Amino acid sequence: MEYTFDKLKQIKQSLEKDKTLSASEIKKKYLNKDGVLSEAFKEIASVEKDNKAEFGTQINSLKKEILDILEEKKQEMVNYSTTERIDPTAPFDVNCSKDFLHVLDNKGTKHPIEQEIEKLTDIFKAMGFAVMESKQLDDDYHMFESLNFPKGHPARDMYDTFWTTDNYVLPAHTSTMQNRALKEFSIPIAVVLPGRCFRNEATDAGHEHTFHQIEGVYVDEGISLGNMEAVIKSFLETYLETKLEVRVQPSYFPFTEPDCEFIISCPFCHKEGCSICGHSGWIEIMGCGMIHPNVLREAGIDSTKYSGFAWGFGVDRLTMIKRGITDIRYIRNADLNFLTQF
Ligand SMILES: [Zn+2]
Numbered sequence: 001m002e003y004t005f006d007k008l009k010q011i012k013q014s015l016e017k018d019k020t021l022s023a024s025e026i027k028k029k030y031l032n033k034d035g036v037l038s039e040a041f042k043e044i045a046s047v048e049k050d051n052k053a054e055f056g057t058q059i060n061s062l063k064k065e066i067l068d069i070l071e072e073k074k075q076e077m078v079n080y081s082t083t084e085r086i087d088p089t090a091p092f093d094v095n096c097s098k099d100f101l102h103v104l105d106n107k108g109t110k111h112p113i114e115q116e117i118e119k120l121t122d123i124f125k126a127m128g129f130a131v132m133e134s135k136q137l138d139d140d141y142h143m144f145e146s147l148n149f150p151k152g153h154p155a156r157d158m159y160d161t162f163w164t165t166d167n168y169v170l171p172a173h174t175s176t177m178q179n180r181a182l183k184e185f186s187i188p189i190a191v192v193l194p195g196r197c198f199r200n201e202a203t204d205a206g207h208e209h210t211f212h213q214i215e216g217v218y219v220d221e222g223i224s225l226g227n228m229e230a231v232i233k234s235f236l237e238t239y240l241e242t243k244l245e246v247r248v249q250p251s252y253f254p255f256t257e258p259d260c261e262f263i264i265s266c267p268f269c270h271k272e273g274c275s276i277c278g279h280s281g282w283i284e285i286m287g288c289g290m291i292h293p294n295v296l297r298e299a300g301i302d303s304t305k306y307s308g309f310a311w312g313f314g315v316d317r318l319t320m321i322k323r324g325i326t327d328i329r330y331i332r333n334a335d336l337n338f339l340t341q342f
Pocket residue numbers: 266267268269270271272273274275276277278279281282
């Protein structure tokens with residue numbers, strides 16, 4: 001009957017190695033109906049009479065050892081869940097982990113987009129522009145009519161945004177503020193209008209349902225496309241901290257005439273081609289153009305005497321270009337690993 005004592009010895013040795021297994025794995029291997037220990041219990045019948053007592057003591061001590069291991073594991077689980085559980089009402093614990101303290105140190109910092117808007121508007125302020133913040137809930141008149149989109153105008157479909165049940169609109173662009181800016185300020189008008197915009201569209205690496213724009217409006221006597229190009233180029237070179245080549249190509253907006261797309265040489269590869277510019281060497285950066293006479297007239301400005309230009313660009317997009325961020329969705333998903341890099 002040495003065989004069965006040897007078998008108990010083997011079980012004891014394997015248990016030593018199996019201590020790291022999970023509680024359910026240990027239960028399954030040793031204590032289940034067909035488990036190693038249950039099989040050993042069956043051997044009792046074949047043990048010689050003189051050895052039965054000793055065999056019984058050994059097998060019971062093995063069982064106790066297994067139960068002790070399981071109890072220990074259960075206790076570990078309780079301790080683990082006690083320390084890891086978050087109680088939002090608990091007072092501040094100075095013994096909490098260093099990582100957590102790091103996050104607390106940064107509590108209340110500005111969101112990267114807020115920081116970027118401040119930098120961008122500071123550049124415009126230094127160029128003599130005033131700043132007026134855009135509304136986050138507006139009406140049909142400011143979203144469309146004042147911008148030369150009469151009711152039923154097909155170009156309204158270019159701007160799919162959200163409407164409230166009482167017919168207010170979440171602005172799809174900061175141009176909603178043009179009419180207000182043209183009425184609020186006296187000529188010469190130079191104002192930038194930062195604000196949050198909304199689009200009813202599926203999100204992907206380049207599109208979000210919520211984003212920020214900065215609109216700009218400049219009106220005076222004798223203003224031309226040349227002035228527009230110089231102002232936008234100077235702003236972009238200051239922000240991107242590099243000299244740029246620029247191109248202005250035709251586009252379409254109902255509220256400008258002519259309507260333009262402002263294009264810059266890629267600040268990363270200087271026209272060599274890279275992933276940021278889609279290997280074209282150029283980046284479309286914003287819509288712009290000369291303010292449509294109808295928009296000036298709607299705001300009470302004599303369009304035969306005065307002219308001006310306007311632009312609108314995405315703050316998120318410009319930030320992504322400057323910082324090399326590849327997916328716009330990082331900006332709003334509240335991931336501290338991303339946010340604390342700013
Ligand atoms: Zn490039």
